Amino acid sequence: MPRRVVVIGGGIIGLSTAYYALQKGFDVTVLDRDSADSYGCSWGNSGLLVPSHFVPLAAPGMVQLGLKMLPNRQGPFGFSFSLDVLRWMMIFARHCNPRHVERSQQLLVELCLASVSLYENLASDLGVSATIHKRGLAMICRDSSTLAHELAMVPRAAKLGLNAVEIQQKDLQKLGESLEIVAKGGVMYNSDSDLTPGVIVQALRDQLGDRIKSSCEVKSVIVENGKVSAVKTSKEEFVADEFVLAAGSWSGELANDFGLKMPMVAGKGYSLTLPNPPSSITTPMILVEGRVAITPMTGGTRFGGTMELTRPDLSINQNRLAGIKKSVESFLPQFKEAAFQGVEPWVGLRPCSPDGLPYIGRAPNLSNLTVATGHAMMGMTLGPITGHLVTQLLCEEPPNLSLELLKPNRFC
Numbered sequence: 001m002p003r004r005v006v007v008i009g010g011g012i013i014g015l016s017t018a019y020y021a022l023q024k025g026f027d028v029t030v031l032d033r034d035s036a037d038s039y040g041c042s043w044g045n046s047g048l049l050v051p052s053h054f055v056p057l058a059a060p061g062m063v064q065l066g067l068k069m070l071p072n073r074q075g076p077f078g079f080s081f082s083l084d085v086l087r088w089m090m091i092f093a094r095h096c097n098p099r100h101v102e103r104s105q106q107l108l109v110e111l112c113l114a115s116v117s118l119y120e121n122l123a124s125d126l127g128v129s130a131t132i133h134k135r136g137l138a139m140i141c142r143d144s145s146t147l148a149h150e151l152a153m154v155p156r157a158a159k160l161g162l163n164a165v166e167i168q169q170k171d172l173q174k175l176g177e178s179l180e181i182v183a184k185g186g187v188m189y190n191s192d193s194d195l196t197p198g199v200i201v202q203a204l205r206d207q208l209g210d211r212i213k214s215s216c217e218v219k220s221v222i223v224e225n226g227k228v229s230a231v232k233t234s235k236e237e238f239v240a241d242e243f244v245l246a247a248g249s250w251s252g253e254l255a256n257d258f259g260l261k262m263p264m265v266a267g268k269g270y271s272l273t274l275p276n277p278p279s280s281i282t283t284p285m286i287l288v289e290g291r292v293a294i295t296p297m298t299g300g301t302r303f304g305g306t307m308e309l310t311r312p313d314l315s316i317n318q319n320r321l322a323g324i325k326k327s328v329e330s331f332l333p334q335f336k337e338a339a340f341q342g343v344e345p346w347v348g349l350r351p352c353s354p355d356g357l358p359y360i361g362r363a364p365n366l367s368n369l370t371v372a373t374g375h376a377m378m379g380m381t382l383g384p385i386t387g388h389l390v391t392q393l394l395c396e397e398p399p400n401l402s403l404e405l406l407k408p409n410r411f412c
């Protein structure tokens, strides 16, 4: 009889895990609280596959940068005060040092590159290869000091095996067709690629079919003799041999039910997708000072940004949305605020660990629970490799990459 796996959470991490586990012959069930037409954080994100993001969120200067941005209510960073957020910030601050960056960056690049390569096979197997574009990512800067900082990353990227080159100011216009850009220059990461998140997520959902149980919220867990024996949901009880916790920003709260301490906050962000943009952007870009990502994709050009640290809540802060539009217009004068009129904002919660690294590994206290969450700004990128690594753990095979830095209990 095949071994039964219950995956809690049907975002990109849970779906990728279910996909690879199914290939290995497991009897898979995915439980998701949302309805069949709602997809957590994995739907409206910017769809960038980013080996370029090899510096973890917890890095030198991030606390100072956050404090500088905080007073601006339309700025790209904010937080809602709670004890959880405060505790998280204290651990975050401890990790903002060069040693943490040094020991994390190689692993992040390896995870990203392995995932991008898995995406190619995955998209081909699912019949959606056309959604993946290998056109790089341009980091665009308005200020000389930011540009100098970005340019200093080029040799560091090269050392890690990534292809990054300077973009001269005169070449910025080539990032679109008759596109006006007000900026000093930038850096092009040729190793990055992009996709339309909804296309890949829907293809995975179609593949998994009725193995996905929607509107099915895990409410409590039953633990017996050091193992999870079942989870109780809003619908019924699910018994399995193995359980995977992949509930995105809600995983921290659920981890408590499993007796696991895993600090986590939600990094709230928004996206706006313009079906008919006033000018054509042909290369994905990040407007560095505004922290806005722009991705041309199926259905329009998507503008994503802001990071508000909070407990999981999906309310929309109009100030932040206004800030995204303002930033876009300051870099791209053709994209006036009016261009966004009538566009429905999307809100998503990035599952953020306090050291900027995901939690991937076996739970120390329960022999049949595996954790896969905390991917923050890189969850779309790292979906396939996470699913692949978790499946290796379920099969009791040694993982392709060391999971030492990603242990779920590393803050206990």
Ligand SMILES: Cc1cc2nc3c(=O)[nH]c(=O)nc-3n(C[C@H](O)[C@H](O)[C@H](O)COP(=O)(O)OP(=O)(O)OC[C@H]3O[C@@H](n4cnc5c(N)ncnc54)[C@H](O)[C@@H]3O)c2cc1C
Pocket: 008, 009, 010, 011, 012, 013, 014, 031, 032, 033, 034, 038, 039, 040, 041, 042, 043, 044, 045, 046, 047, 048, 049, 050, 216, 217, 218, 219, 246, 247, 248, 249, 250, 251, 254, 267, 268, 269, 270, 271, 293, 304, 305, 347, 348, 349, 350, 351, 372, 373, 374, 375, 376, 377, 378, 379, 380, 381, 382
């Ligand atoms: C504006 C924005 C732009 C982004 N851009 C990028 C990008 O360009 N590249 C990139 O790599 N990443 C990007 N990200 C990050 C990425 O979207 C996330 O890291 C990723 O989607 C997280 O996936 P997940 O599967 O862990 O969580 P989710 O997609 O949130 O899925 C978790 C699921 O678990 C379900 N769940 C929660 N609790 C329960 C429960 N008790 N019972 C059952 N189900 C439950 C939820 O309903 C949800 O569907 C972006 C995020 C934002 C907000």
